[in-house]
Amino acid sequence: xxxxxxxxxxxxxxxxxxxxxxxxxxxxxxxxxxxxxxxxxxxxxxxxxxxxxxxxxxxxxxxxxxxxxxxxxxxxxxxxxxxxxxxxxxxxxxxxxxxxxxxxxxxxxxxxxxxxxxxxxxxxxxxxxxxxxxxxxxxxxxxxxxxxxxxxxxxxxxxxxxxxxxxxxxxxxxxxxxxxxxxxxxxxxxxxxxxxxxxxxxxxxxxxxxxxxxxxxxxxxxxxxxxxxxxxxxxxxxxxxxxxxxxxxxxxxxxxxxxxxxxxxxxxxxxxxxxxxxxxxxxxxxxxxxxxxxxxxxxxxxxxxxxxxxxxxxxxxxxxxxxxxxxxxxxxxxxxxxxxxxxxxxxxxxxxxxxxxxxxxxxxxxxxxxxxxxxx
Numbered sequence: 181x182x183x184x185x186x187x188x189x190x191x192x193x194x195x196x197x198x199x200x201x202x203x204x205x206x207x208x209x210x211x212x213x214x215x216x217x218x219x220x221x222x223x224x225x226x227x228x229x230x231x232x233x234x235x236x237x238x239x240x241x242x243x244x245x246x247x248x249x250x251x252x253x254x255x256x257x258x259x260x261x262x263x264x265x266x267x268x269x270x271x272x273x274x275x276x277x278x279x280x281x282x283x284x285x286x287x288x289x290x291x292x293x294x295x296x297x298x299x300x301x302x303x304x305x306x307x308x309x310x311x312x313x314x315x316x317x318x319x320x321x322x323x324x325x326x327x328x329x330x331x332x333x334x335x336x337x338x339x340x341x342x343x344x345x346x347x348x349x350x351x352x353x354x355x356x357x358x359x360x361x362x363x364x365x366x367x368x369x370x371x372x373x374x375x376x377x378x379x380x381x382x383x384x385x386x387x388x389x390x391x392x393x394x395x396x397x398x399x400x401x402x403x404x405x406x407x408x409x410x411x412x413x414x415x416x417x418x419x420x421x422x423x424x425x426x427x428x429x430x431x432x433x434x435x436x437x438x439x440x441x442x443x444x445x446x447x448x449x450x451x452x453x454x455x456x457x458x459x460x461x462x463x464x465x466x467x468x469x470x471x472x473x474x475x476x477x478x479x480x481x482x483x484x485x486x487x488x489x490x491x492x493x494x495x496x497x498x499x500x501x502x503x504x505x506x507x508x509x510x511x512x513x514x515x516x517x518x519x520x521x522x523x524x525x526x527x528x529x530x531x532x533x534x535x536x537x538x539x540x541x542x543x544x545x546x547x548x549x550x551x552x553x554x555x556x
Contacts, residue, residue, distance in 0.1 A: 181268035181548050182215040184294075186284070188275040190218035190251040191242050193425045194230035195372050195402050197348075197456050198273060198301045200425050204351025204526030205533075206249055212530070218251040219263065221277065233402065233422055245426040261287055267294040268545055269537065271324070274300040278315055285319030295541040298340060299324040301348065303445040305333045313337060322540040324533075327453035328477050344536045347479065348456040350463035352525040354426060357465030357517065358433035366395040366503060368435035368466075370428060370457060373403040377443040383411065385441050385471040385489070389496040391415035395503075400431065432464040436509070437502050439495070440470035440486070452476030459524050462486065462516035467502045467509045469495060479524065485516040 185202055193199040206216040220227070230238050254260075260280070264270060264287065272284055281298070288296040298320045305312045317323065323340035325331040326347055334343045369386050373379070390397040391414075399412060400423040412419045423431060432438060438461050446453050451474035458480075461468050468486040475482060482488045487502075489495045502509045537545050 181545065182217070182266055183209055183269045183271065184264060184267045185216070185218045186270070186272040186276045186280070187218050187220050188273060189220045189224045189226045190249060191220065191239055192224065192227035192230040194226045194233065194422060196226035198275075199226075200351070200456050200460070201301070201348040201526070201529075202273075203246055203249060203425075204349070204354070205530060207246075207351060207353060208526045208530045210248055216250065218249065219254055220251055222253050222255045229402070230422070238422075238424065241424055241426075245424070260284065264292065264294060267292075268548065269295045269297070269541070271297045271299050272320075274298065274302055274304065274312070274315075278311075282316040285316055288321070289319040293542055293544045295322075295537060295545045296320050297322050297324055297536075297540075299346070300330060300334075301326045303443070303450055305330055305337075306449040307445045309337075312339065315339070317341075321542070322536060324536070327450060329450045329452055333450075342540050344539075345477075346529065346532060346536070347453075347477075347524070348459060349524045349526050349529045350456075350459040350520055352463060352521070352527065355429050355460045355463035357513075358429060359465075361430060361433035363434060363436050364396075365398055365435040366437065367397040367499065368400070368431060368438050369397075369441070370400045370423060370431065370438070371441060371455075372401040373405065373408055374443050375403075377445060378441055379408070381441050381444070381471055382408075384492040385495045386439060387411055387415045387417065388492050389499055390417055392496060393499060395499065398431075398435065428460060429464050432461060432466045435466065437467045437469065437499060440468055440473065442471060442473050447473060452479070454479065458486075459520060462513075463520045463525070465513045465517050467512045468516065469498050469502070471495070480519055481515065484512070485519050486512060 187202055189196055190199055209216050298317055317340040320340055323334055323343040324346040325334055325343055328345050331343045331345050334340055367390055397417045399417055400420045402422050440458050470486055470488045487498050489498050538549055
């Protein structure tokens with residue numbers, strides 16, 4: 181089958197975590213013999229900022245790291261009908277322009293044979309409810325929500341015909357332990373500033389504990405304002421700016437522990453939805469300590485796969501414990517890695533996607549799935 185993904189960007193992961201997941205899903209679809217294509221707008225702010233921040237070499241680096249992925253940039257005069265003429269499944273990310281979201285629905289309503297799914301991986305359904313409520317989703321065959329609480333929000337509001345949970349996950353081909361790499365640092369946090377959604381939490385759960393313990397700490401990410409960079413410098417924390425997602429496994433391998441600091445909208449309104457970095461960190465076999473987060477869907481086992489702390493004092497204590505107790509750290513990494521391999525890889529999510537397609541897919545998709553099952 182041919183899968184077409186309307187994404188904000190496949191090429192750029194500058195402040196754009198959905199690109200991580202999409203690359204892994206496309207890789208697994210290709211492994212199964214399917215064709216994939218990403219379509220991204222010419223004015224995508226993530227790609228624009230990546231080029232401004234890093235230059236054309238960053239785009240070349242993407243193509244070198246993911247030579248199998250095809251991404252086509254579209255302008256206002258792009259012929260979407262022609263581009264989708266041979267598509268079997270079209271998945272539209274929620275950052276897509278609302279007028280285009282509606283247009284794609286009209287193409288489906290007017291007789292297109294592909295299955296059309298809307299994919300939401302953000303908190304705008306609660307933080308900017310009007311933006312999502314204004315989208316025209318009546319002609320979509322289904323909605324993919326990256327958590328149960330987000331699914332429930334869609335159902336309560338009556339957005340879309342059918343809604344399914346489709347969590348993010350780790351690309352297990354890329355994210356894996358690298359024990360051969362020397363761990364030269366203590367603590368690493370890979371995350372973007374996030375405006376005011378977690379600024380106080382970054383200070384409490386990262387900057388102060390790292391400074392008080394005197395840890396050799398690295399921070400990677402973008403959109404850090406001057407006052408945040410000043411705070412990192414004052415704490416003796418090295419700031420490295422943007423990091424290509426393909427380079428993250430090596431960065432994790434060079435450090436002994438990492439932390440998860442969720443954004444406030446997820447903690448307060450969408451419990452059970454972690455950032456994709458949780459999946460990726462555990463897949464890399466690095467011990468993880470999380471700021472307060474309610475794993476409402478029991479994706480992991482708190483205390484076994486990773487540690488959860490309530491405040492900065494507990495974070496400091498847990499960091500000291502893991503850095504001093506190699507056996508405890510090894511136990512966490514082994515359990516976390518096992519959970520990822522058993523439940524949370526892009527391979528698992530593609531399996532789930534096919535189950536969803538069997539439920540709401542078009543006749544053409546159903547026939548293809550049936551023929552493949554018969555051949556196995």
